[in-house]
Amino acid sequence: MDNRKPDLTRRQILDAAFCEIHRCGFQAASIANILADTKLTKGALYHHFPTKQALGLAVIDEVIGERLDGLIFKPLRESERPVETLLEIIATIDDWRPANFIDLGCPLNNLMQEMSPLDEAFKHRLNAVLTIWKDTLENALRRGQAQGTVRPEVDCKAVALFVVSAWEGCIGIAKNLQSPEAFSLCMRQLHDYVRGMTVPT
Amino acid sequence: MDNRKPDLTRRQILDAAFCEIHRCGFQAASIANILADTKLTKGALYHHFPTKQALGLAVIDEVIGERLDGLIFKPLRESERPVETLLEIIATIDDWRPANFIDLGCPLNNLMQEMSPLDEAFKHRLNAVLTIWKDTLENALRRGQAQGTVRPEVDCKAVALFVVSAWEGCIGIAKNLQSPEAFSLCMRQLHDYVRGMTVPT
DNA sequence: GACACGACATACCGATCGGTATGTAATGAC
DNA sequence: GTCATTACATACCGATCGGTATGTCGTGTC
Numbered sequence: 001m002d003n004r005k006p007d008l009t010r011r012q013i014l015d016a017a018f019c020e021i022h023r024c025g026f027q028a029a030s031i032a033n034i035l036a037d038t039k040l041t042k043g044a045l046y047h048h049f050p051t052k053q054a055l056g057l058a059v060i061d062e063v064i065g066e067r068l069d070g071l072i073f074k075p076l077r078e079s080e081r082p083v084e085t086l087l088e089i090i091a092t093i094d095d096w097r098p099a100n101f102i103d104l105g106c107p108l109n110n111l112m113q114e115m116s117p118l119d120e121a122f123k124h125r126l127n128a129v130l131t132i133w134k135d136t137l138e139n140a141l142r143r144g145q146a147q148g149t150v151r152p153e154v155d156c157k158a159v160a161l162f163v164v165s166a167w168e169g170c171i172g173i174a175k176n177l178q179s180p181e182a183f184s185l186c187m188r189q190l191h192d193y194v195r196g197m198t199v200p201t
Numbered sequence: 202m203d204n205r206k207p208d209l210t211r212r213q214i215l216d217a218a219f220c221e222i223h224r225c226g227f228q229a230a231s232i233a234n235i236l237a238d239t240k241l242t243k244g245a246l247y248h249h250f251p252t253k254q255a256l257g258l259a260v261i262d263e264v265i266g267e268r269l270d271g272l273i274f275k276p277l278r279e280s281e282r283p284v285e286t287l288l289e290i291i292a293t294i295d296d297w298r299p300a301n302f303i304d305l306g307c308p309l310n311n312l313m314q315e316m317s318p319l320d321e322a323f324k325h326r327l328n329a330v331l332t333i334w335k336d337t338l339e340n341a342l343r344r345g346q347a348q349g350t351v352r353p354e355v356d357c358k359a360v361a362l363f364v365v366s367a368w369e370g371c372i373g374i375a376k377n378l379q380s381p382e383a384f385s386l387c388m389r390q391l392h393d394y395v396r397g398m399t400v401p402t
Numbered sequence: 403g404a405c406a407c408g409a410c411a412t413a414c415c416g417a418t419c420g421g422t423a424t425g426t427a428a429t430g431a432c
Numbered sequence: 433g434t435c436a437t438t439a440c441a442t443a444c445c446g447a448t449c450g451g452t453a454t455g456t457c458g459t460g461t462c
Contacts, residue, residue, distance in 0.1 A: 004409060004458060025315055027229040031450060042451080043411045052450065104318050112377040113314040114226055117305050126377055161374070161383060162367070162390035169370020173362070176313040176327055182362060189363035193394060205428060205439060232420060243421080244441045253420065 010048045012038045017055050018063040022100070022107050025114050026056050026122075053121065056111075060125045064107045068129060071096065073136045082140035083149050083198060090167075090191045094184055102183055105175040109168040134164050141197065154197050166190050211249045213239045218256050219264040223301075223308050226315050227257050227323075254322065257312075261326045265308050269330060272297065274337045283341035284350045284399060291368075291392045295385055303384055306376040310369040335365050342398065355398050367391050 016037040020029040031052060035045060049055040072089060079085035104110075108129055115122035138160035144150035170190060174183035217238040221230040232253060236246060250256040273290060280286035305311075309330055316323035339361035345351030371391060375384035 006409060009409080024319060025226070025228065027226065041411050044409070046451075047409060105314060109373060110314050113306060113311050113373055116377045116379075118225055123377065123379070130374065130377055158386050158390055161387050162371070162394075165370035165374040165387050166363070166367035167370070168373060169366035169368070170363070172310060172314055172369055172373065173331065173366040176317045176324065176331055178317075178324070185359050186363050186366050189359055193363075196397070207439060210439080242441050245439070247421075248439055
């Protein structure tokens with residue numbers, strides 16, 4: 001225990017927790033298993049996170065939320081051509097999705113299905129991420145309308161909601177089928193759906 | 202304990218297990234909580250089901266699978282006009298969905314997200330139900346093509362897969378949002394999507 | 403160097419868990 | 433009525449759980 005690095009320790013715990021929660025869900029994720037990946041002990045864990053719940057909430061904000069921001073939300077926000085970017089993200093998802101995506105599913109979706117009926121704080125944090133996603137898509141579609149790439153009669157709010165739902169649905173079904181092919185096929189339909197919202201060129 | 206009715210006892214345990222699993226998932230569902238709803242004891246439960254896993258698998262086959270069959274699969278199989286029936290089922294979902302659907306989500310989807318990476322037997326059983334759903338939709342679309350109601354260029358396999366995925370996605374997102382309005386809005390987009398597969402009249 | 407605090411490690415705690423072993427009684431066949 | 437089997441009820445088991453209490457030592461300030 002030379003050269004203490006509390007920030008590194010905390011990050012190790014967070015990352016190990018993310019992996020364990022992704023593997024078996026929050027309720028079944030055990031503190032002992034999380035720590036087994038770190039060579040750290042309960043003392044360290046409880047120093048940084050007062051409860052298992054607090055650790056889970058930190059995973060949502062600091063791991064899951066940050067990842068989705070980097071992969072989806074930020075590129076859309078910053079794009080000059082948001083609808084083209086959205087179509088590109090969907091079309092190339094097999095290139096950038098994490099390797100265990102089909103095996104284990106989407107960490108956000110998994111936690112939403114598991115914890116939102118059981119824990120108000122989880123639901124609130126998960127809702128925050130979900131709402132960013134939904135609003136980011138809605139905003140992209142509205143900007144697309146302003147740019148003339150999205151059809152003016154499209155209900156951007158409804159379509160954004162449906163796209164997020166179908167996206168998570170495709171991941172969830174592919175997870176059960178354990179089929180990368182089903183995932184690709186399904187995402188291609190989602191891509192066609194979004195393209196159906198655009199002005200033909 | 203007069204007048205033993207083993208079939209009734211078994212059914213009580215199954216139904217209580219379904220409710221508890223729906224509420225908090227399989228892993229967190231405890232035998233003690235399941236039994237608390239029944240006035241029965243562990244002796245009865247382990248007489249009928251050798252393990253907790255066996256009970257969970259029976260819930261999939263005998264409760265969840267049967268329900269979906271009654272609500273969706275069978276009406277589609279037996280309809281003379283399957284695509285119209287599909288559109289009708291989607292349009293009227295708010296009339297026939299169970300009351301706790303938005304709160305607790307779809308029992309099939311919940312178990313798929315939770316258990317399919319963890320337990321091969323669960324995955325297999327869940328896959329069986331999911332595949333029936335998917336194939337039933339695919340078959341409905343193909344019959345629609347034969348009847349001239351579905352456009353001939355539609356890839357029925359891909360669309361069926363996407364519809365099931367989006368359906369489960371809508372339920373899952375509405376569950377986190379705890380919003381019946383979001384669910385209705387999302388299912389309306391799904392309805393529009395399916396209708397986009399039909400020949401305009 | 404002394405001291406306080408922070409960052410951990412370790413041993414321990416009570417509660418809960420799925421399942422087992424044993425007991426009791428209902429039921430049906432003879 | 434006797435017996436075997438079925439259908440439960442109850443007490444108990446070892447394992448695991450999240451968390452607590454205590455100890456040790458590293459670090460920074462004076």
